[in-house]
Amino acid sequence: MSAQQKPVSTVQGLIAWAMQTRPARVMAHYTSRGGPVLAGGMSYSSLFAAFAGVWTLFSVIGLFIARSETVWNALVDYLAKSVPGLIDTGEGGAISPETLQGVPSTLSWTGAVALVSLIFTLFGWLGAVRTGVRAQFGRSPLPQQPVVAQLRDLGLLVGFGLLVIISALASTVSSGLGRRISALLGFGEQSMLSWLLVTIGSLLLSLVLDAIILIVIMRVLAQVIIPVRRMLPVVIWGAVATTLLKAVGGSLIGGGSNPLLAGFLTIVGLLLWFNLLSQTVLIAAAWLAVVASDHEVNERHDGDLDFWGASRLQDAVRGPNAVESPLPVEVPDSAIKTDEPDTEAR
DSSP: OOTTHHHHHHHHHHHHHHHTSHHHHHHHHHHHTTHHHHHHHHHHHHHHHHHHHHHHHHHHHHHHSTTOHHHHHHHHHHHHHHSTTSBOSSSOOSBOHHHHHTSGGGOSHHHHHHHHHHHHHHHHHHHHHHHHHHHHTTOOOOOOOHHHHHHHHHHHHHHHHHHHHHHHHHHHHHHHHHHHHHHHTTOOTTSHHHHHHHHHHHHHHHHHHHHHHHHHIIIIISOOBOOHHHHHHHHHHHHHHHHHHHHHHHHHOOOOSOHHHHHHHHHHHHHHHHHHHHHHHHHHHHHHHHHHHHHHHHHHHOOOOOTTOSSOHHHHHTOGGGSOOOOOOOOOTTTSBOSSOOGGGO
16 A cells, blocks of 8 residues: 555545444434434424423313412423423513413313313324334334323323422422522522532433433333343433533524514424434434344344444554444344334344
8 A cells, every 4th residue: 555545544444433333323323214304203293292281281280289389480490491492481482471370270171172182282292202212223113002002191191290390399499408508608599609509409300300201211102121221321321412402402492682583483493492302312212222232243243342333443544444344233122122023123
């Protein structure tokens, strides 16, 4: 090889090495399984489900908890932080707190019919998420079992609702505890230390909640059961990405200076935010699929597939021919447990 060809060969080797690493294989698998298209459908479902979920949640809260001001305010603050742009707390949003105050009064017979239709909207969102996640594992949608499936999905919705309420109250307690600790240490409640403690507490709670939701989505909703030990690293990184989306979501959603466009831009911003969130969930599912596939390859062939792939960086220096091609992602039934055997992945 001539001196002029050596740099070109090295660059080609580095590119070939990068393409067989796990992150590159995850993104290739995510794209090949229609991830961006599925995320687009999930984002539309999420947008409608968000409004349906808020109306349903505050209707039930107002009916059964008798408008407890503590719970009510905690939920408003928590949802405003969790879904930027959904509730207007002074910086713009699709739903004003005054509108939420009137939600429980709409729960008449007509409202009950509307509530049922909104619950079916939430069922549609669960179905979209389930289909998208299972597609990343090469699995078709679950067989239709109208009564059993809807009861299971209803249980999931109730569980998600309770989780949101508990998280909202825990966030309020955490914030109060952070301010109290700051005061006990001699700092004011508006000090930098107080802000830091409250922020850290909120981030940790968000990470825990997002990790739990991702595990439930994979194992319960999509019924793709992978050992938690193998899921945990991916779930944690997915929770970190979701928490960051919440933190920067406010910059994506805003009405701008033109009040005539404020509502339209808020909806577009919400749709964009839900699209990024949906892609995060599906990329986490694609990563889990690659992890499961690599685990099976290592078990069968005593391989050493890891984050960096089968080849090492020093192999890339010798040129592209010294780097192994990216392995295909195949998730057999032995790697996961699903309700529907899939012979195509074998």
